[in-house]
Amino acid sequence: MGCLRGEAHALSAPRPTPIRVGLSIPPAGFATHDEAVSYVHSAAEAGLDHLVTADHIAFHGGRGRDGLMTVSWLAGLHPSIGVYVGVYLLALRHPVAVARQVSTLAEQAPGRLTFGIGVGGEDRHEMEVVGVDPATRGRRTDEALDVLRPLLAGETVDHHGEFYEAPDVSVLPAPSPPVPITVGGRSNAAVERAGRRGDGWLASWCSPGRFAKGVSLAEATAAEAGRTGVSWRHGYQVWVGLGDNPAEGTSLLGPAMEKFYGAPWSAFERYSPVGTPAQIADWLRPFVEAGAVDFNLAPIAATDAERVAGAAEIRRLLIAWTV
Numbered sequence: 001m002g003c004l005r006g007e008a009h010a011l012s013a014p015r016p017t018p019i020r021v022g023l024s025i026p027p028a029g030f031a032t033h034d035e036a037v038s039y040v041h042s043a044a045e046a047g048l049d050h051l052v053t054a055d056h057i058a059f060h061g062g063r064g065r066d067g068l069m070t071v072s073w074l075a076g077l078h079p080s081i082g083v084y085v086g087v088y089l090l091a092l093r094h095p096v097a098v099a100r101q102v103s104t105l106a107e108q109a110p111g112r113l114t115f116g117i118g119v120g121g122e123d124r125h126e127m128e129v130v131g132v133d134p135a136t137r138g139r140r141t142d143e144a145l146d147v148l149r150p151l152l153a154g155e156t157v158d159h160h161g162e163f164y165e166a167p168d169v170s171v172l173p174a175p176s177p178p179v180p181i182t183v184g185g186r187s188n189a190a191v192e193r194a195g196r197r198g199d200g201w202l203a204s205w206c207s208p209g210r211f212a213k214g215v216s217l218a219e220a221t222a223a224e225a226g227r228t229g230v231s232w233r234h235g236y237q238v239w240v241g242l243g244d245n246p247a248e249g250t251s252l253l254g255p256a257m258e259k260f261y262g263a264p265w266s267a268f269e270r271y272s273p274v275g276t277p278a279q280i281a282d283w284l285r286p287f288v289e290a291g292a293v294d295f296n297l298a299p300i301a302a303t304d305a306e307r308v309a310g311a312a313e314i315r316r317l318l319i320a321w322t323v
Helices: 033-045 067-075 095-108 124-128 134-152 188-197 208-224 246-261 277-289 304-322
Strands: 020-024 050-053 082-089 113-118 157-160 165-169 181-184 201-203 235-242 294-300
Touching: 020 082, 020 304, 033 304, 050 067, 050 294, 067 082, 067 095, 082 181, 082 294, 095 113, 095 134, 095 165, 113 134, 124 134, 134 157, 134 165, 134 181, 134 188, 181 188, 188 201, 188 208, 201 208, 208 277, 235 246, 235 277, 235 304, 246 294, 277 304, 294 304
Parallel strands: 020 050, 020 294, 050 082, 082 113, 113 181, 181 201, 201 235, 235 294
Antiparallel strands: 157 165
16 A cells, blocks of 8 residues: 655644553454464554453344453553553452552553543443443443542542442552543534543544534533542544545445444445545544544454554644644
């Protein structure tokens, strides 16, 4: 694939929080351990900041990977690259057990995990199979965060709630540095959850205008809740189709998304940029201007090497605009 060395664009004002760009693992995973090692090391050597995975228990007939298990494995394949769960279905687990998992990973790979959580809901049966009423997933997530966050801060929790019991419990050691917790979702409820209980809003499937309004709402909600000094890590998660032109990018991305979601390409086309790295970076630039500092890319290209190279060039261009 050509066109990986696009021209830098006009530079914007300096930003206090550096841009990070991460790369998802391929939708089909890896055929061998060696293939996984090569992919992870290639991403790190290309300068990408983190690897991204989703989380499911039994999605549409049993598919999925446990997000925390997957990032723990990925972190063990390289000594320094970051890992990002985007997003973890927190309402389907007990928050004390999740706190132990996060604490363990943070102890073994300090400073490398970003923990995105969300309420899910695309497959309501996935919740029913673990005894969770889908209608309660928002309230469950809020309550779980109210237990999880103080535990990860090293506090003792004595919680007796609507959904969870956590009597007189601590989970040590507390992660150092702290693990950022971002909140995914498209609704205002998700944005407000990020403001009250998160360290950033992880958006997807939205316009730059909606993203800017969401960032403002999250930060206003935090202020109303008395939260100050938050080191915000607002982000955008997006599939991209890499090619020498938009037509080539579409020819690769469209079938991949149709297979993954079981829906026509037209359902995703509006929010799925395609083309050269420069064209995709141009598409993403308004999100930088609206306050995004993390980009989780799910790139589809002709080869894994082109996925990595394309994502790395998108990163270079986005950072160039912010220097």
